Amino acid sequence: MVAEELTENELPPSKPIPTQARARLKRDALIAAATEDFKHLGYESTTAKSIANRAEVATGTFYQYFHNKDDMLRVIARERLEQLSQQFEEQESRLPLTDITALLKHNLALVFTFHEEAPELHQVLEQRRHCDPHLQEILKQGEVILSQQVLDFVKTFNVEDPEAVAFSLFAMSEGLAHHHLSQVIQGIAPPSEPIITLGAEMLASYFKEQTRK
Structure with missing residues (x-):
């Protein structure tokens, strides 16, 4: 289902959690980094790039696991x-x-x-x-x-x-x-x-x- 077809009460599908240990570690690092960014930068100043920088990965890596900061x-x-x-x-x-x-x-x-x-x-x-x-x-x-x-x-x-x-x-x-x-x-x-x-x-x-x- 594409995003435009979602009703207001339907959650957009999340990207699948990786099964490989190394990929899961990257995803966990991004979640931890995002938590710190939302805490210290607030919603508006937190971006996919700021999260990736804190997690010390490329911004593209963020999008492998999450659609955007709202998804995160x-x-x-x-x-x-x-x-x-x-x-x-x-x-x-x-x-x-x-x-x-x-x-x-x-x-x-x-x-x-x-x-x-x-x-x-x-x-x-x-x-x-x-x-x-x-x-x-x-x-x-x-x-x-x-x-x-x-x-x-x-x-x-x-x-x-x-x-x-x-x-x-x-x-x-x-x-x-x-x-x-x-x-x-x-x-x-x-x-x-x-x-x-x-x-x-x-x-x-x-x-x-x-x-x-």
């Missing part, structure tokens, strides 16, 4: 969300479900780290999602997967309305992380550890209250 940004967004989802799964397998506060603290810390390890990149993604319907779809799909993971967790307990409880837990966690991120960007953020600890205790209190109903 979508790949970065997808990989970041997949990594966060995998971290949630690994975290829940390591911690007992009986220690709700500890589990919520660890997961809340993952959300904070996800937002704060690259605040400039997060800003670029949030800005571009309103301009690029394909990026918006990727981010929405990622959020749906994360929300489903929260719902699956809540459903393991005796909760009267698991959908509402899961929605509230997810929204409150995102709200805390986004508010702290905005302060990080402004350079006025307090240390995150006390906020994560207190936030987890508040979320756990809310969750335990729902299980008693």
Whole structure:
């Protein structure tokens, strides 16, 4: 299907991930370079050439693996969300479900780290999602997967309305992380550890209250 035939909600086909180890290393280097460029240069100043220069490859090599910088940004967004989802799964397998506060603290810390390890990149993604319907779809799909993971967790307990409880837990966690991120960007953020600890205790209190109903 050519690009002109794509509807607004259809993602353009990505170039296939190479199977050869050397080619995969080049692709990974380009993704790492693009992440740094988007963080430090912003969207407008990042180009295929600047990414290739940072990765120390020819600009033509960039186009072997990606259509353009928007394609690259979508790949970065997808990989970041997949990594966060995998971290949630690994975290829940390591911690007992009986220690709700500890589990919520660890997961809340993952959300904070996800937002704060690259605040400039997060800003670029949030800005571009309103301009690029394909990026918006990727981010929405990622959020749906994360929300489903929260719902699956809540459903393991005796909760009267698991959908509402899961929605509230997810929204409150995102709200805390986004508010702290905005302060990080402004350079006025307090240390995150006390906020994560207190936030987890508040979320756990809310969750335990729902299980008693």
